[in-house]
Amino acid sequence: MDLIIRHEAEAEHRIVEELTREAFWNLYFPGCDEHYLVKVLRHHPDYLPEFSFVAELDGDIVGMIMYTRSWLFDEEGSEKEIVSFGPFCVHPDHQRKGIGRALLEHSTAILRKKDIAAITILGDPHNYVPYGFKNGLDYNISDMTGNYPLGLMVLELTDNAFEGKAWKCNQSRVFELDPKQAEAFDKTFIAKEKKHRPSQDLFMIMVRAQLQKSE
């Protein structure tokens, strides 16, 4: 397996969007909007291209990860800029071969060199626990409303990143996509059938689940 982790070229934008659509289609809801997020993200001030990569396997792009700025706020309201990622995906034909791990390890090595304290991500914990992520509650990091969603996952990158403090974390607004524009963008791709899948029901359960602090 000849795997190269590198930045995407401008001529590959559409290929990366197609890959993203393929990986997310019908996974979390019928259809998907992650390929539109890729398009919007590239021009957004919170996008961090220096940490974002594609995975090329035997000449084909089969995986990608895109990073954005995100923020932690301590109890005094002081801000610490960290990062988040998404979309992060591997083509369904190539999942569970270590390509996701290669993308994550490549990017986290660079983030550590740049002294970025942590990654936070809202998603399915099954995807992130294998890479060492913990729930926000394990680090005393809540969302902006003070809750601890099941899917709020954190990877500490530097020693004592959280300084023993309690934090609230906030994501970039780039993730608040306009569904109509996402739908219109999707129409520029080859038509694909939108279907119900059990993974969508599981996701709807997970997004409502919260962890509680034990007494």
Ligand SMILES: CC(C)(COP(=O)(O)OP(=O)(O)OC[C@H]1O[C@@H](n2cnc3c(N)ncnc32)[C@H](O)[C@@H]1OP(=O)(O)O)[C@@H](O)C(=O)NCCC(=O)NCCS
């Ligand atoms: C999540 C994703 C990027 C992982 O990429 P991948 O190349 O399949 O993952 P890897 O092969 O590197 O797997 C790394 C480890 O995580 C485990 N793993 C990955 N996804 C998992 C899941 N959903 N549930 C349980 N374990 C999982 C693998 O078994 C592997 O463990 P191991 O190293 O101990 O064998 C890929 O499965 C994917 O594209 N999923 C669909 C899109 C998605 O949901 N992306 C995340 C939301 S942004």
